[in-house]
Amino acid sequence: MKEEKSVNPFNGYLTVVILILSVLVLAYGIILQNVGLIIVCGLVFVICAKGLIIVSPNSSKVLLLFGKYRGSVKQNGLFWINPLYSRFTYSLRARNFESEKIKVNDKMGNPILISVILVWRVKDTFKVAFEVDNYSAFIKIQTDSAVRKLAGSFPYDHFEDETATVTLSTNFDDVNRALEQELAERLEIAGIEVIESRIAYLAYAPEIAHSMLRRQQASAVVAARHKIVEGAVGMVESALKMLSDKDIITFDEDRKATMVSNLMVVLCGDSETKPVINTGTLNQ
Incomplete structure (x- = not known):
């Protein structure tokens, strides 16, 4: 047998009633000094008391008879089973x-x-x-x-x-x-x-955690730089196009390269840019 088998034990409350009756009859036998009645009532009491089990919610009883698995009781309450059964309790709680x-x-x-x-x-x-x-x-x-x-x-x-x-x-x-x-x-x-x-x-693990953290930081810096450069290029392109469309100023290739260089430095630099104001001509 490789699977669980459920058993339906007898009602334990009925057994309790039989226990009480056996005690009363036993007492009556003692008064009458009836040895046979005393023995019978004593056996009934022992068998009933030995077979009583209590199964709590979310628990079970595994029953064995001389080493052979007879079943499991998962019902909750008071029950009576064969008094020769060995019982093992297992919790079914999470x-x-x-x-x-x-x-x-x-x-x-x-x-x-x-x-x-x-x-x-x-x-x-x-x-x-x-x-x-x-x-x-x-x-x-x-x-x-x-x-x-x-x-x-x-x-x-x-x-x-x-x-x-x-x-x-x-x-x-x-x-x-x-x-x-x-x-x-x-x-x-x-x-x-x-x-x-x-x-x-x-x-x-601690032996590589610092190196891995630096690698992650470096990857984050590279990704951020890539985004900054991408945005700066777009801003420079927009500025040059707007100046050209409105005929505000005409750049030759050298001055255009200079302006692009200056704008990229301003937009991509880590520290705050300090501009130098030219109070003379454009060639100074």
């Missing part, structure tokens, strides 16, 4: 697991630190009880293994692999979906249902 930050290599070989949060619960009590030795340790080890595989499947960002469609630092929905699918496949053998999984922490 639980969180946050993995430790582990150092792994991304697809491009860069060392990164990553941790994940896993929301899970027991789905199949038979598999939890008998397919794995310690399901809590199994979840921890399989989660770490899934995180290592996930990190090795995607680059950290687009700087190393510009053709990548999914990266760890940008496509969170796709990455979390891949992680959830990987964990669901790994934990299915243990009867664990993956409710949600997501990356909780992601960063470059």
Whole structure:
């Protein structure tokens, strides 16, 4: 048998009534000193009391009879079962697991630190009880293994692999979906249902974090410079065209080059430009 089987136990409240009646009859037998009645009532009391179980909400009882699996009780309330059954309690509540930050290599070989949060619960009590030795340790080890595989499947960002469609630092929905699918496949053998999984922490490893930050800053500066130059060229072109259309001034090629150079310096410079006012002729 490789799957969970549900059992319907007897009503425990009816058993409680029988318990009370057996106690009353036992007391009556003691008064009468009727040994047979005392023995029978004593056996009934022990059997009824031994078979009572309480199943709380979102919990279950796994029942064994001399090592053989007989079923699981997931109903809530007071019940009576065979007193010879061995019982093991398993919680069906949703639980969180946050993995430790582990150092792994991304697809491009860069060392990164990553941790994940896993929301899970027991789905199949038979598999939890008998397919794995310690399901809590199994979840921890399989989660770490899934995180290592996930990190090795995607680059950290687009700087190393510009053709990548999914990266760890940008496509969170796709990455979390891949992680959830990987964990669901790994934990299915243990009867664990993956409710949600997501990356909780992601960063470059300390030994390369500073270099990667400088690379990102340099890329941002280059992109900003490109945008500034593009805008400055447009402004210079517009200025020259407007001056020419309105016949304000006519430039030869040398003066046009000089004006373009000056305007580009003013528009693209990092520091504030300090103009020099010419109070003489244009040739001075």
